[in-house]
Amino acid sequence: MALLQISEPGMSAAPHQRRLAAGIDLGTTNSLVASVRSGVAETLPDEQGRHLLPSVVYYREDGPPLVGYEALEKADEDPFNTIASVKRLMGRSAGDLKKLGGQLSYRIADVDSNVPRIVTAAGEKTAVEVSADILVALKQRAEETLGAELEGVVITVPAYFDDAQRQATKDAARLAGLNVLRLLNEPTAAAVAYGLESGEEGVIAVYDLGGGTFDISILRLHKGVFEVLATGGDSALGGDDLDHAIAEWMLSSAGIESSDDHHLMRRFMTAARKAKEALTDADRTEIEVELADGKHWRAELTRARFAELIRPLVKKTTGACRRVLRDAGIKKDEVREVVMVGGSTRVPLVREMVGEFFGREPLVSIDPDKVVAVGAAIQADVLVGNKPDGDLLLLDVIPLSLGIETMGGLVEKIISRNTTIPVARAQEFTTYKDGQTAMSFHVVQGERELVDDNRSLARFELRGIPPMVAGAARIKVTFQVDADGLLNVSAMEETSGAQASITIKPSYGLGDKEIEAMLRDSMEHAQEDMTLRMLREQQVEADRVVEALDAALAKDGDELLSADEKADILAARDALIVARQGEDTNAIKHAIKQVEAAAESYVERRMNSNIRQAMAGHSVEEFE
Amino acid sequence: MAIDLTENYFDLFSLPLDFDIDVDALGRKYRSLQQEVHPDRFAASDAQAQRVSVQSTAHLNEAYETLKDPLTRGFYLLELKGIGSGAHEYTTSDGAFLMQQLERREELEGIGQADDPFDALDALRDETHRDEQAQMETFRTAWAAGDYDTAYDALTKVMFIRRMLQQIDEIEERLEDELD
Numbered sequence: 001m002a003l004l005q006i007s008e009p010g011m012s013a014a015p016h017q018r019r020l021a022a023g024i025d026l027g028t029t030n031s032l033v034a035s036v037r038s039g040v041a042e043t044l045p046d047e048q049g050r051h052l053l054p055s056v057v058y059y060r061e062d063g064p065p066l067v068g069y070e071a072l073e074k075a076d077e078d079p080f081n082t083i084a085s086v087k088r089l090m091g092r093s094a095g096d097l098k099k100l101g102g103q104l105s106y107r108i109a110d111v112d113s114n115v116p117r118i119v120t121a122a123g124e125k126t127a128v129e130v131s132a133d134i135l136v137a138l139k140q141r142a143e144e145t146l147g148a149e150l151e152g153v154v155i156t157v158p159a160y161f162d163d164a165q166r167q168a169t170k171d172a173a174r175l176a177g178l179n180v181l182r183l184l185n186e187p188t189a190a191a192v193a194y195g196l197e198s199g200e201e202g203v204i205a206v207y208d209l210g211g212g213t214f215d216i217s218i219l220r221l222h223k224g225v226f227e228v229l230a231t232g233g234d235s236a237l238g239g240d241d242l243d244h245a246i247a248e249w250m251l252s253s254a255g256i257e258s259s260d261d262h263h264l265m266r267r268f269m270t271a272a273r274k275a276k277e278a279l280t281d282a283d284r285t286e287i288e289v290e291l292a293d294g295k296h297w298r299a300e301l302t303r304a305r306f307a308e309l310i311r312p313l314v315k316k317t318t319g320a321c322r323r324v325l326r327d328a329g330i331k332k333d334e335v336r337e338v339v340m341v342g343g344s345t346r347v348p349l350v351r352e353m354v355g356e357f358f359g360r361e362p363l364v365s366i367d368p369d370k371v372v373a374v375g376a377a378i379q380a381d382v383l384v385g386n387k388p389d390g391d392l393l394l395l396d397v398i399p400l401s402l403g404i405e406t407m408g409g410l411v412e413k414i415i416s417r418n419t420t421i422p423v424a425r426a427q428e429f430t431t432y433k434d435g436q437t438a439m440s441f442h443v444v445q446g447e448r449e450l451v452d453d454n455r456s457l458a459r460f461e462l463r464g465i466p467p468m469v470a471g472a473a474r475i476k477v478t479f480q481v482d483a484d485g486l487l488n489v490s491a492m493e494e495t496s497g498a499q500a501s502i503t504i505k506p507s508y509g510l511g512d513k514e515i516e517a518m519l520r521d522s523m524e525h526a527q528e529d530m531t532l533r534m535l536r537e538q539q540v541e542a543d544r545v546v547e548a549l550d551a552a553l554a555k556d557g558d559e560l561l562s563a564d565e566k567a568d569i570l571a572a573r574d575a576l577i578v579a580r581q582g583e584d585t586n587a588i589k590h591a592i593k594q595v596e597a598a599a600e601s602y603v604e605r606r607m608n609s610n611i612r613q614a615m616a617g618h619s620v621e622e623f624e
Numbered sequence: 625m626a627i628d629l630t631e632n633y634f635d636l637f638s639l640p641l642d643f644d645i646d647v648d649a650l651g652r653k654y655r656s657l658q659q660e661v662h663p664d665r666f667a668a669s670d671a672q673a674q675r676v677s678v679q680s681t682a683h684l685n686e687a688y689e690t691l692k693d694p695l696t697r698g699f700y701l702l703e704l705k706g707i708g709s710g711a712h713e714y715t716t717s718d719g720a721f722l723m724q725q726l727e728r729r730e731e732l733e734g735i736g737q738a739d740d741p742f743d744a745l746d747a748l749r750d751e752t753h754r755d756e757q758a759q760m761e762t763f764r765t766a767w768a769a770g771d772y773d774t775a776y777d778a779l780t781k782v783m784f785i786r787r788m789l790q791q792i793d794e795i796e797e798r799l800e801d802e803l804d
Contacts, residue, residue: 151668152667181667182664326800375666383664393659393665420685480682483662539749618773
């Protein structure tokens with residue numbers, strides 16, 4: 001806490017007026033939340049001081065989902081209910097999923113909807129809902145740390161995310177109760193974290209080697225506009241593969257062939273990961289693993305040997321860099337800065353080979369796990385209005401062209417890729433038949449000539465066109481893309497006075513209505529969860545009453561009660577047991593009251609006889 | 625603040641209504657207007673202000689793109705004079721020009737067989753760029769003289785030439801991929 005607030009002239013010194021905003025890196029493997037505090041953007045840790053939140057959610061029948069490390073622990077025992085890497089499903093249709101095929105370790109419900117639903121113990125979940133649960137955990141962390149509600153967030157997305165994937169990310173945020181100020185491209189966020197937007201103009205390469213994915217993006221910074229020239233990478237290459245390389249070497253040195261012993265393999269993988277991390281700073285490290293027979297296997301791994309093991313993997317990434325530079329039409333020596341992102345870029349060989357490839361030292365001074373979240377936090381701070389005089393303005397471009405299907409399955413591009421957003425473009429179409437009163441439109445995204453090779457975003461129909469000769473109607477179709485890269489399409493017939501228009505929001509089959517239904521669902525579920533908890537509480541209470549009563553009756557029931565009195569109490573007790581089996585909270589409550597009433601004088605007599613001890617540990621209050 | 629959507633693009637950027645403009649001044653004015661109207665400036669404002677901002681910025685982007693490129697700037701100037709606006713067909717009746725284009729295209733299609741196709745592509749590209757410059761020069765003269773039909777014809781020819789340049793790039797890409 002600052003004791004003295006010194007402010008520049010014209011700058012507000014009132015800390016209470018500061019609006020709270022956060023940057024969120026919603027990653028495939030890990031997620032982070034960061035915020036600008038006292039002028040410094042930093043990621044926020046949990047209570048145990050951990051900054052990363054594993055992007056894993058565990059669903060259970062009776063209780064809220066577990067998110068992060070707690071969920072990760074369940075992955076082994078209950079894999080079907082432990083959802084990881086859900087980012088790969090964002091904005092994907094059931095059809096897209098088939099292409100991902102065997103990579104998924106969870107079950108997809110076979111329902112006839114565009115949106116794939118994952119089957120869990122807590123019901124069917126969409127990728128949007130799972131992501132929302134991760135966002136809620138980050139939101140809570142931020143609000144607990146910062147001590148107030150967040151006014152808005154910036155969430156980062158990969159530069160290559162299409163409209164459906166961006167829309168899905170925004171929907172998840174809405175479901176989590178977050179106000180999204182802006183979706184920001186991950187490589188742009190990393191560049192902002194290094195303050196590159198204020199520097200000279202030129203080409204920037206962002207090399208992002210995460211836990212399970214590799215992305216390389218080439219950005220051009222031109223007069224405050226970050227243009228994504230090209231992106232590439234490998235969606236199945238990351239730090240886990242480096243661990244595998246070490247583990248394989250360990251197994252072969254230990255003379256063990258790949259084994260079915262799951263726990264042994266896990267111990268090898270854990271040791272491999274530790275060795276990798278140790279070799280970031282050390283030249284050599286000791287590895288020790290407990291074998292199946294209880295003996296210990298020990299070896300030393302040098303940094304040089306490690307480098308040899310992973311060189312082919314790192315080589316694959318520089319190969320991808322070469323391809324993406326060609327796509328961008330950029331020569332290596334035109335790249336002004338190389339930004340390193342992702343935990344795996346700590347590996348010395350990675351830094352060395354990337355540096356060699358681009359012929360310059362990569363930027364590594366900001367923690368590569370946190371750099372994207374930090375950039376997002378800086379942008380969020382500006383957007384929420386904390387820097388009214390700041391001149392940080394990031395202009396993005398759309399990554400893929402948007403168009404409409406025309407005759408013969410061809411695409412007519414309305415807005416071409418790399419157009420600065422927001423943007424609005426209109427195109428005129430006409431009818432092809434006499435008396436035609438309706439026209440259907442198919443909106444697609446992509447660079448290919450044929451509709452089938454592009455991504456289908458939405459179909460809609462314009463009705464109410466006044467009957468005219470073919471070619472006489474003038475139908476104006478307007479595409480509008482907002483600052484987040486999200487598209488709105490509208491169509492209007494404008495020759496005659498009669499006008500008809502329709503607005504659609506392409507979103508992989510999830511309309512506003514469905515989103516609202518989901519929101520309602522989650523609220524109803526909250527109610528359900530509450531009801532369920534009250535029921536459980538009453539059931540536990542009933543058990544305690546019966547148990548205490550039985551114990552008392554066994555001790556002195558026959559002594560203190562007449563046969564009739566005892567029969568009354570037992571009748572009330574049996575009624576309670578019946579109610580306890582049911583699900584009616586009020587019935588159980590009522591039955592408990594009945595037992596209490598029937599046993600009232602019995603309790604009094606027991607107290608009078610100074611035999612309270614008999615009830616010790618069960619508290620007499622139960623009978624009050 | 626909002627941008628007046630009815631103002632012509634030159635007035636929007638405080639530029640004289642002419643073909644030859646100060647492109648640097650255009651860029652500077654574009655960026656300063658962006659600072660004022662971009663949706664990021666209204667991220668914490670109400671929905672109405674955000675809508676106005678998106679409209680203004682979209683208009684601003686469209687205006688900037690139009691004036692930045694001499695070809696679209698030229699068409700826009702003619703449109704302001706009431707020429708070629710609305711639905712127009714880009715055709716030219718200049719037979720000699722069409723013949724020349726046809727020849728260029730044939731040359732491009734056979735370029736893969738050249739001794740050094742990349743050198744040949746570079747040469748063809750240079751030649752095509754010179755064609756474009758010549759047509760833009762024709763436009764400039766015709767525009768200054770108020771001969772709008774000739775001016776329009778010159779821009780239409782640039783459209784053909786641009787398509788040709790695009791095809792040169794596509795062929796080069798394909799040849800590069802074959803080498804890999």
